[in-house]
Amino acid sequence: MRSAAEIRRDFLDFFVTKAGHALVPSSPVVPLDDPTLLFTNAGMNQFKDVFLGRGSRPYRRAVDTQKCIRAGGKHNDLEDVGRDTYHHTFFEMLGNWSFGDYFKREAIEWAWELLTGVFHVPEDRLYATYFAGDARNGLEPDTEARELWKKHLPASRVLPGLMKDNFWEMGETGPCGPCSEIHFDRIGGRDASDLVNKGDPDVLEIWNLVFIQFNREQDRSLRPLPAKHVDTGMGFERLVSVLQERRSNYDTDLWAPIFSLTHDTTGAREYRGRLDDPIDVAYRVIADHARCLTAAIADGAQPGNEGRNYVLRRILRRAVRMGHQNLGVREPFLWRIVPAVAQTLGEVFPEMRAKLPRVQEIIREEEAAFGRTLERGLALFDEAVARGRARAGGGARAGAGDAAPAGAHGAGGAGSA
Incomplete structure (x- = not known):
């Protein structure tokens, strides 16, 4: 083969x-x-x-x-x-x-x-x-x-x-x-x-x-x-x-080194190639987006707020969210996966190897900044959920003898959360 x-x-x-x-x-x-x-x-x-x-x-x-x-x-x-x-x-x-x-x-x-x-x-x-x-x-x-x-x-x-x-x-x-x-x-x-x-x-x-x-x-x-x-x-x-007689583009040797390094970096279980499995979806997103970011940054672009740079920021954040939500990763990880991209593509596109340190630096900085935003957002969300539960619980106790007011209070608490 x-x-x-x-x-x-x-x-x-x-x-x-x-x-x-x-x-x-x-x-x-x-x-x-x-x-x-x-x-x-x-x-x-x-x-x-x-x-x-x-x-x-x-x-x-x-x-x-x-x-x-x-x-x-x-x-x-x-x-x-x-x-x-x-x-x-x-x-x-x-x-x-x-x-x-x-x-x-x-x-x-x-x-x-x-x-x-x-x-x-x-x-x-x-x-x-x-x-x-x-x-x-x-x-x-x-x-x-x-x-x-x-x-x-x-x-x-x-x-x-x-x-x-x-x-x-x-x-x-x-x-x-x-x-x-x-x-x-x-x-x-x-x-x-x-x-x-x-x-x-x-x-x-x-x-x-x-x-x-x-x-x-x-x-x-x-x-x-x-x-x-x-x-x-x-x-x-x-x-x-x-x-290579594979029914998925992702089941070839183009992707195996990236999946392997993702597994080693994140500690997630190995890639199994399932279509609807959230862990496997995350593997595919992270691998694809790491390739995209490496190619674009090596050619002079970088994540930002306008035009193509904003598109790259969206791509990076989507990969990081997948790591957080589906793989349970809390530390910057995407920048560590880029060397596998350079390994698989660097021979035909040598700029990916030559610019590897710069690519990693830009991704690491952007990832760290977004990670802080994510953590703040999750903390605020947890606080809001806790407040909503407290209000719902208090309403149930106050309305134990009066169903209608309790229901109204509970609905208001859920809405404010």
């Missing part, structure tokens, strides 16, 4: 050695020159100027693993993290790119070769979607993508999709185009075509191939682009779960 590090390396190496792609480093999760973004939330962010025709690169093919955060604005996964097995605030997006070079045929052929020939994903568990067209926008079905997929998959597993799932747009205006998703059935041995894009956790999208060939104009019309581009994205954590 491949480790997560080997899976990442094999993806990047495939496109570098076989298809001549330039290996491009991840851009920071803190956007340097895009005021419209809180955080880098997709692989295409660093190539946005190329797609808009405002910039260029010294290469026409690229491959990368991009650090992404989705915890605010349109893309906000924060409240889902920990409560299921596949949402994350921080994740890696693997991608290969063509800027006016290759197009649908190569993108689909290479995706198939990598998944089935290199990663040995069972062919009978794969499904592909293509754009079914949209009369309102004057768009024909993407028959080219459909026929390319039918070379590899039976027609029953090449499925049409509507604008919502199979037409990608950068925004209200700008580059856009049809896309083709690759889905994987974790169960196998069945026809899961009716479950594709239905929210089933066992039939999941693993790769999206976007064919950028139009520009959405101000009047909402679509104009063909002079150069066609390819933008693909594959969630790394999800891919690792598929290749």
